[in-house]
Amino acid sequence: MVTAKPMDSPDPIVSVIIPTYNWSSALRYAIRSVLWQTLGNFELLVVGDGCTDDSAEVVASFGDPRIRWHNLPENSGNQPAPNNAGIAMARGRYIAYLGHDDLWTPDHLARLVKALEETGADLAYSWAELIGADPVKVRIICGITASGEYETGAALVPSGIMHRRAMVADIGPWKDYRTIIAPPDREFMERAARAGKKFTPVKRLTVFKFNACWRAGAYVEKPVHQQADYVRRIEENPDFATDELQAIVESLFEKHPSEFARWNTLPEKAQAGRFVENSRMIRGLEPRALAPTELPSYFPPLCDRLDLGSADSADYLWDGWSGQEAGFRWTDGPEAQLVFGLAKITGLQMRIRCAPLIVPGKLDLQTVTISCNGQEAGQWALKKPAMETHTVRLDSKSLQAQNVITLKLPHATSPIRLSSNSTDIRLLGLRVECIEFQRV
Numbered sequence: 140m141v142t143a144k145p146m147d148s149p150d151p152i153v154s155v156i157i158p159t160y161n162w163s164s165a166l167r168y169a170i171r172s173v174l175w176q177t178l179g180n181f182e183l184l185v186v187g188d189g190c191t192d193d194s195a196e197v198v199a200s201f202g203d204p205r206i207r208w209h210n211l212p213e214n215s216g217n218q219p220a221p222n223n224a225g226i227a228m229a230r231g232r233y234i235a236y237l238g239h240d241d242l243w244t245p246d247h248l249a250r251l252v253k254a255l256e257e258t259g260a261d262l263a264y265s266w267a268e269l270i271g272a273d274p275v276k277v278r279i280i281c282g283i284t285a286s287g288e289y290e291t292g293a294a295l296v297p298s299g300i301m302h303r304r305a306m307v308a309d310i311g312p313w314k315d316y317r318t319i320i321a322p323p324d325r326e327f328m329e330r331a332a333r334a335g336k337k338f339t340p341v342k343r344l345t346v347f348k349f350n351a352c353w354r355a356g357a358y359v360e361k362p363v364h365q366q367a368d369y370v371r372r373i374e375e376n377p378d379f380a381t382d383e384l385q386a387i388v389e390s391l392f393e394k395h396p397s398e399f400a401r402w403n404t405l406p407e408k409a410q411a412g413r414f415v416e417n418s419r420m421i422r423g424l425e426p427r428a429l430a431p432t433e434l435p436s437y438f439p440p441l442c443d444r445l446d447l448g449s450a451d452s453a454d455y456l457w458d459g460w461s462g463q464e465a466g467f468r469w470t471d472g473p474e475a476q477l478v479f480g481l482a483k484i485t486g487l488q489m490r491i492r493c494a495p496l497i498v499p500g501k502l503d504l505q506t507v508t509i510s511c512n513g514q515e516a517g518q519w520a521l522k523k524p525a526m527e528t529h530t531v532r533l534d535s536k537s538l539q540a541q542n543v544i545t546l547k548l549p550h551a552t553s554p555i556r557l558s559s560n561s562t563d564i565r566l567l568g569l570r571v572e573c574i575e576f577q578r579v
Contacts, residue, residue, distance in 0.1 A: 151205070152232055153181040153248055154304065156225030158218040159239035160188040162358065163197040165349075168366040170201060172242040172373075178249040181205060181235075184228050186221035189214030218297070219313035219323045226307055234304050236297040240349050240357075242369055243298070244380050247345040251301040260339035262302040262331055264295050267346035268383065270365065272354045278387045281348075282340065289338035297324045299346040302331070310334045344380045410458045413472060417566050421553050432458045438480035438541040441487075445574045455479055457543070461565055469496075470568045473551055477544040477574065486579045487533040489544070493571040497524035498557045505568055508547040511537040526572065532579065 155173055159166050166185070173183050185198050187210035198208040209228060211220060218236075226234060233252060237243060247265065254263040264282055271277030281294045289295075310331050319326050332338065347369055351357040373379045412429045420426055439454040446452060448466035459475030460468050495505035507519045509531045517531035533544070548568030554561040 150230045150232070151180050151182045152178070152252060153235050153301070154225070154229035154231030154233070155181050155183045155235045155237060155248075156222055156229070157183065157185045157237050157239050158188060158221035158225070159185060159190065159194055160214060160358075161190050161192045161194065162239055162361055163192050163194045164361055164363045165240040165366055166194055167197050168363060168370050169237055169239050169241060170198070170206070171370060172244075173237060174201065174203060175245045175374075176243070176248045177245050178252060181248060182207065182229070182231060184209065184225040186225045186228075187211060188216075188218075188221045215315070217316045217323060219315055222297075223312045226304070226312065229304055232304060233301050234307075235301040238296075238298045238348065240351060240363075240366065241296075241298040242347040242349075242366060242373070244343075244345045244347075244373065246343075248301075250341050250343055250345060254339050254341045255301065255303070258339045259337070261306050261336035262300060262328070262338050263341055264289070264300045264338065265341040265343055265345040267296045267299040267348050268344060268387065269296070269348050269350055269353075271350070273365065277353070278390050280344070280387060283342075284340075287342075288340060289332065291329065291332060295324075295328055296346065296348050298348055300328065302336075306331060306336060310336070344384050347383075408453075408457055408460070409471075413458075414564075417472070417553065418564050420566070421556060421564055432476070434541075434543065435478055438478050441479045441481055441576055443576060447571050447573060459546075461567070467570050467572045469565065469570050470546060470548055470551065471565045473548055473566065475546045475548065475568070477546075479542055479544075481538060481540055481542060484535055484538050484540070486535040487538065488530060488577045488579050489533055490528050490530045490575045490577075491569075491571060492526060492528045492573050492575075493569045494524055494526040495521040495569055496552070496554075496567045497522065501557050502550065502552060505548065505550050507569065508549075510545045510547070512539055512543055513545075521569075526570075 157166070157169055170183065170185070173181070183206045185206065185208050187194055187208070189211050195208055195210065198206055207228065209224060211224060222236065233255060235248060235251065251263040251265060254260065266280055266282040269277070269279040269281060281296055282299055284290045284293050313323055313327050316323050321329070349365055354362065376382065410429055410432045416426050416429060435457060437454070445455055447468040448463060450463060455477055456468070457476040457478050459470055459472040461471040462468070496502065497505065503522060505521045507521060509516045509518070511533045514537040516533055516537065519529050546569070551566040551568035553566055554563040
């Protein structure tokens with residue numbers, strides 16, 4: 140066992156702990172990624188878990204007085220024992236961990252220290268990229284949550300966390316994996332959360348983790364070609380982390396093409412200028428007068444049922460309808476028009492199965508006024524967002540050989556007005572599944 144002499148300099152800001160076991164070729168790259176940190180006031184504690192290879196010589200070869208080597212007398216089988224030994228040796232205000240086969244970007248320590256000091260949090264964590272083995276590289280980002288803050292069960296990796304050294308006195312040391320069910324790193328972080336310790340995220344990619352458990356036989360073959368490649372690319376490219384995130388985003392969308400941002404589906408027919416007018420209304424501008432909607436030259440014969448999720452309904456739907464979706468269509472605008480022809484004029488009962496756009500507390504009502512060829516036939520005040528069937532009678536006196544049914548929707552509005560998470564600028568009123576007609 141080789142141990143460097145204690146440093147005579149003032150206590151460092153950060154104590155970095157690298158637990159290691161018999162993989163000196165990978166350890167060499169991990170140490171390099173510590174030594175290139177922009178925050179230089181650290182000590183590096185490399186703790187061998189009963190190493191029997193040349194790890195001590197690799198550590199000594201760097202000749203940096205900030206590095207100390209300590210080797211446990213026997214192998215414990217996992218990181219808790221070397222981590223606890225490192226914490227006992229640590230002099231820094233903060234503790235950071237780095238897997239011996241992982242890498243940091245040069246700004247990792249600086250960003251996490253800044254986050255802890257600005258927020259007063261007990262633990263900071265950054266984004267980490269989990270990198271699979273060649274030839275097919277799995278890319279997964281850890282440290283991102285839906286809320287943007289730490290959530291119980293969120294996957295964090297030890298190489299991405301930094302905590303106050305004093306926190307260990309409050310929650311206790313790392314636990315031997317043979318005494319707990321959860322992996323030790325997860326158990327340690329969740330124990331800190333249960334103890335009420337404050338977590339703060341650093342929303343930057345600063346960690347590259349080459350999971351050994353994703354590489355069969357890694358501790359026998361000891362591959363380091365990926366670490367070597369990443370070190371070279373980080374050193375050559377100051378924007379490497381940004382470029383890597385771009386590659387990850389592209390890879391994710393290739394695997395999940397449904398997540399690509401797309402324009403809203405265009406309806407088969409729409410009044411000219413409607414889309415710009417919708418955006419003008421959302422922005423609070425006065426609408427301009429649009430050209431009158433031209434009626435179709437062909438009025439399809441009345442049918443018993445129109446399924447609006449089917450392309451067959453398109454001939455009957457005129458102005459004010461959005462594009463076909465899975466089993467329905469939205470009305471789009473303050474009016475939606477339906478057209479059909481009648482060979483024999485008789486009264487009709489029209490049933491519409493629909494659900495109004497309702498957002499409790501923001502939009503509690505959709506009023507629907509139905510007219511037939513300009514004559515009002517009925518009105519509904521819809522307050523429930525559930526799909527229901529509503530009925531209106533079309534009197535034979537209002538029907539003609541060519542008919543235009545108009546649904547007036549004065550409360551139609553845009554989802555973008557109702558939710559900060561939406562980018563939909565359509566003016567939606569009703570989500571319609573089907574329209575049925577019965578002669579009376």
